[in-house]
Amino acid sequence: METVSSYTPSSEEVTQARVLLLGPVGSGKSSFISSVHSVFNGRVTIRAMVGSSSTCFTKKLQSFTICGQKREVPTRLVLCDAMGLGDGEMTGLTLHDILSVIKGHVPEGHKFCPDQAVRSETGNYVKWPSLKDKIHCVAFVLDASKIATYSKGLRASFQQLREHISDLGIHQVALLTHVDEICPNTAKDVSMVYKSQVIKETMSKAADLMGMATSYIVPVKNYSSELDLNVNTDVLLLSAVEHILQYVDLYFQENTPQKTESKKASSEL
Numbered sequence: 001m002e003t004v005s006s007y008t009p010s011s012e013e014v015t016q017a018r019v020l021l022l023g024p025v026g027s028g029k030s031s032f033i034s035s036v037h038s039v040f041n042g043r044v045t046i047r048a049m050v051g052s053s054s055t056c057f058t059k060k061l062q063s064f065t066i067c068g069q070k071r072e073v074p075t076r077l078v079l080c081d082a083m084g085l086g087d088g089e090m091t092g093l094t095l096h097d098i099l100s101v102i103k104g105h106v107p108e109g110h111k112f113c114p115d116q117a118v119r120s121e122t123g124n125y126v127k128w129p130s131l132k133d134k135i136h137c138v139a140f141v142l143d144a145s146k147i148a149t150y151s152k153g154l155r156a157s158f159q160q161l162r163e164h165i166s167d168l169g170i171h172q173v174a175l176l177t178h179v180d181e182i183c184p185n186t187a188k189d190v191s192m193v194y195k196s197q198v199i200k201e202t203m204s205k206a207a208d209l210m211g212m213a214t215s216y217i218v219p220v221k222n223y224s225s226e227l228d229l230n231v232n233t234d235v236l237l238l239s240a241v242e243h244i245l246q247y248v249d250l251y252f253q254e255n256t257p258q259k260t261e262s263k264k265a266s267s268e269l
Contacts, residue, residue, distance in 0.1 A: 001040065004241050005068045007076050011252040014132040016065070018078045019244055020101060021175075022093075022161070023141030024154060025084035028177035031222035032141060033064050033079045036241060039234045040067055040075075044223045060111040061101060066241075077241065080135065083112045085157055095157075099164055102138065104129025131255065137248045138165055140174040140210060144219070145181045147205045155209060162211055169254060171247035174210050175240055176203060176219045186221075190232040193219050218243050 009017050021029040038044045066077045082101060083093040093112055100106050107124035126133055140158070165172060176199075180187040183196045193199055199219055207214045218240045221233050 001238060004066070004077060004238065004245070005040075005073070005075055007245055009076060009136075009252055010249045011131065011256055013130065013256075014136075014252070016076050016078045016132070017137070017245060017248040018063070018080055018132075018135050019137045019139055019248065020080045020082070020135040021139050021141055022082070022098065023085060024143070024146075024150070027084070027141040027143045027146075028175070028222050029081055029084070029141045031224060032175060032177065032220065032237075032240075033081055035220075035222040035233075035237055036066055036079065037064070038223050038229060039237055042229070044226055044229060060109055061106050063108055077245070085154065085161075095160060095164065098161065099168070102135040102165065102168060102170060104133030104135070135170060136251050137244055138170055138172045139244055140172065142174055142176055142206050142209070144176050144179045144199070144202050144206075147202055147209060150209065158210055169251070171251055172210075172212070173216050173218060173244055173247060174206055174212060176206055176217055177222055179219045180221050190221050190230065190236060193221075193236065 007017070009015065021032065023029050034046045060082075062081045064079050064081065066075045066079065067073075068075050080101070082098075085093055097106070097112055105126050107126060110124070162172065179193055179196075179199050179202075180190065182202060183192070183198045185192045186196050186199060203214055203217045203219065206212075206217045210216075220236045220240050222237075223229075223233065226233075
């Protein structure tokens with residue numbers, strides 16, 4: 001908690017680290033945001049609207065600043081939530097809109113519509129985004145209980161997204177949620193998560209699905225029906241946030257003015 005609370009972006013151009021959560025409807029994006037808030041708030045709270053596996057409350061781009069302990073001082077971390085991914089271009093957030101969000105063109109509160117892509121004519125469209133407007137890391141959110149049943153269309157969307165986001169120089173991780181639903185021992189004791197063979201195998205399947213190394217797959221348990229916090233659940237959530245911030249800083253290191261000028265000079269030579 002101290003690490004996250006005291007975090008400061010390594011780039012002087014920005015004051016907050018912006019992380020975009022991407023995943024299918026019901027994967028646990030909004031629940032992850034609320035769960036991280038709960039850890040710092042000291043009690044289980046619902047900050048982001050949470051839908052079910054068949055419904056999506058998040059239709060617009062929403063940014064949530066994570067507050068420090070007892071909400072005294074906000075942290076420098078902002079988690080961004082958007083419409084869930086679908087099996088095709090017309091059933092969820094489109095590739096074009098996702099890339100527009102990452103590049104910093106989409107204004108806060110923009111309501112997404114699959115048949116109306118974000119354009120320069122869109123109200124409050126950010127034509128010349130600065131580093132502070134852009135997304136600094138992408139965290140895919142996957143449901144551990146559905147890894148084996150994700151459709152071919154969704155799998156193709158993941159691969160396409162990964163390729164385009166990588167081309168933008170954005171680092172990516174994957175949060176594996178609902179791990180307690182696939183392992184009874186972990187459901188009883190969350191600290192067993194890394195000792196579970198079932199979860200280990202599911203992490204490998206998630207890595208294959210995303211085309212990532214297993215080290216980029218982070219298991220977490222969100223707060224859902226619980227009324228009280230659990231220290232082991234908190235540890236997983238905070239470890240995931242710390243993991244994400246490491247890649248945020250790596251992005252800043254690669255996109256500071258000095259680095260950019262150095263790359264430009266090298267290309268001219």
